[in-house]
Amino acid sequence: MQYLNQHSTKAEYDNHFWSRVNKTPSCWLWAGRISPKGYGLYGRAGKTRQAHRISYEKTTGEVPVGKFVLHKCGYPNCVNPAHLYIGTLKDNNRDRFLAGHYPKGEGVPNHKLTEKKVKEAKFLWKPREISIVSLAKRYRVSGSTLHAAIVGKTWSYLKDCPNQDSH
DSSP states (O other), X not given: OTXXXXXXXHHXXXXXXXXXXXXXXXXXXXXXXXXXXXXXXXXXXXXXXXXXXXXHHHHTOOOOTTOEEEESSOOTTBOOGGGEEXXXXXXXXXXXXXHTOSOOGGGSTTOXXXXXXXXXXXXXXXXXXXXXXXXXXXXXXXXXXXXXXXXXXXXXXXXXXXXXXXX
C-alpha cells in the first residue's frame, strides 16, 4: 500500500478511499477528483493514481505489468470491482472504439482532409469522368487517402454525402 504512510492503519486508508465512492445499483461512481477524460483520481503522499486501478488492486490484486484495468460498463469514473477487468492495450483500444471514445474526422491528429473537402470530393467524384488521383492532387493527399474517405472507410460518419453508397 503505497499511500499507507499517511494513514495509521490499512482500515483508515481503505475508509478514506471508499468514502469518495457513491454506490448506485450498478456503478460505483468516484466522487473525488476527476481527470479531463473522466477518470477518477486519488492522490496521497504526493502521488496521484487512477481510482479504478486502486479499486481493482484493493479488491482483486495487483495489475500485471503492461496491462490495463478496463471498464465493462464504459464509465471511466466507475470503481465497482465487478465492472473492472484486466486487458491489453489492444483490448483498451477496441473498447474505446466500440464505445465511440476515439477521435474522428478533424479531431484526428495530423488529419489531411477536412469535412468540407471530403464532402466536396464525394460530390465531385464521378467514376470514368473524374479520377480519384486527379481529385487527390487537388486536395494534396494520396489517392488511397482520398479513396478511403470517399467510400466511407474513413470519415464514415459523413453518411449523407453523395457517391458514398454507390461505389
